[in-house]
Amino acid sequence: MSLDADVILLGGGLANGLIAYRLAMRRPDLKVLVVEGGEALGGNHTWSFHDGDLSTAEQDWVAPLVSARWADYDVRFPGRRRRFATGYASVSSERFREVIAARLGERILTGVPAVAVTPTGVTLADQRTLTARAVIDGRGARKSPHLDLGFQKFLGQEWEFDRPHGVERPVIMDATVPQRDGYRFVYLLPFSPTRLLVEDTYYADRGDLDVETLRGHLADYAAAANWGEGRLVREEHGILPIALGGDIDALIAAAGGMPTVGLAHALFHPTTGYSLPDAVHVADLVSRAPDISPEGLSRLLDAHARNIWSDRSYFRMLNRLLFQAGRPEERYRILEHFHRLPDDLVARFYAARLDFGDKVRILAGKPPVPVLSALRVLAARRPKESA
Incomplete structure (x- = not known):
């Protein structure tokens, strides 16, 4: 039986989009098909990363996807304002689509959700069945009993103002705003002297998002900043996982041998929720895979997920301190x-x-949370938490 592709990438978000792009570069012999249930590759997102998140080689191949880049960034807190001399970059969904579509051409199928999936085939809502040597599932985060999560939730608005807004570099955390629903900050990305992305962000215990309330908060912030009149270009919102603990082996077992990437495989920074660096690393990994059978890809991707989970246990401990050791309105102090x-x-x-040494230094000095609360959190038993 003839196959429709060597590799079907189910889900056209960040993780699978980067895999498709990297395979097109390094493995042009492979027929790759991206299947996205939504109307457009990449959805409606802005993905960002720090220069130090990627190697020089990774920076080179990701560069065509970058829509904006800055030499430094600011943070603002009630008791501290600081500029960091570290480069920062963003990838817009629009740029992501443009570059990847130019590479893949007609090998992108959108607008037809999958209704049944196996490691070697996909049945679509229109009853078409597609087959491949392997299917990689990159359809994003999903609820799992095997992960203990807090949430980073946000509403972002991109504005074109009638006059310069005066924001010269990214502000990745402005926590001088009123603290509510956990740790709250505003995130600013200046794409031009008059174009600005403004996001109202919360590290919260609950994964619900009141869009209308957040729109009001953004309007209040813009009025206080005196940016003046402007045109709303687009709006995005999301709820990202923040890992407090979990059982990575059970999470992997739940995939049932399906090669899986992205947020569903716990491949995101546990504390910041950033996912682009991990997606870049995995795209390189898949592009070097000697065996693209479902079994070979699952072994490769599952081992990578286990290693990443083990390496990042310290971050999950910090997250537990952030979410559980102090009052929600005091989380910003950490x-x-x-x-x-x-x-x-x-x-x-x-x-x-x-x-x-970094880990010791982060915890050194006067603690920003009550000592007894911190000790209680650190001493708590977390069933099945991998090291």
Whole structure:
């Protein structure tokens, strides 16, 4: 029986889009088909990363996807304002679609959801069946009993203002805003002197999102900033996982041998929720895979997910301190305390590459949460939590 593709990438989001792009570069011999249930590849998102998150080689192949880049960024807290001399970059969904579509051409199928999936085939809602040597599932985060999560939820609005807004560089955390529903901050990305993305973001215990309330908060923030009149270009919202604990083996077993990537495989920074660096690493990994059978890809991707989970146990411990050791309205103090540290340590934190000395230094000094509460959180038993 003839196959429709060598590899079907189910889901056209960040993880599978990057895999498709990288395979087109490194494995042009493979026939790759992207199947996205939504109307457009990449959806409606802005993905960002710090320069230190990617290797030089990764920066090179990702560069065509980058829609904006800055030399530094700011953070703002009630008791601390600081500029970090670390580069920062963003990838827009629009740019993502444009570049990847130019590479893949007609090998992108959109607008038809999958209704049945196996490791070698996909049945679509229009009753078409597609077959391949392997299917990789990259359809995004889903509820799982095997992950203990907090949530990073946000509403973002991109504006074109009638006059310059005056924001010269990204502000990745402005926590000088009123604290509510956990740790709250506003995130700013200036795409031009008059174009600005403004996001109202919360590290919250619940994964619900009141869009109308957040629109009001953004309007209040814009009025206080005196940006003046403008045109709303687009709006995006999301709820990202923040990992507190979990059982990675059970999560992998639940996939039933299906090669899986992205948020569903716990491949995101546990504390920041950033997913682009992990997606880049996995795209490189898949492009070097010697065996593209379902069994070969599952072994490769599952081993990678287990290693990443084990390496990042420290971040999950920090997250438990953030979510459980103090009052919700005081959570910002932990991030304020952290951003006192040297630029290079902060860069390694965002890249999830802390060494032992970094880990000690982060916890050194006067704790920003009650000591007894912190000890209680650290001493709590977490069933099946992998190291």
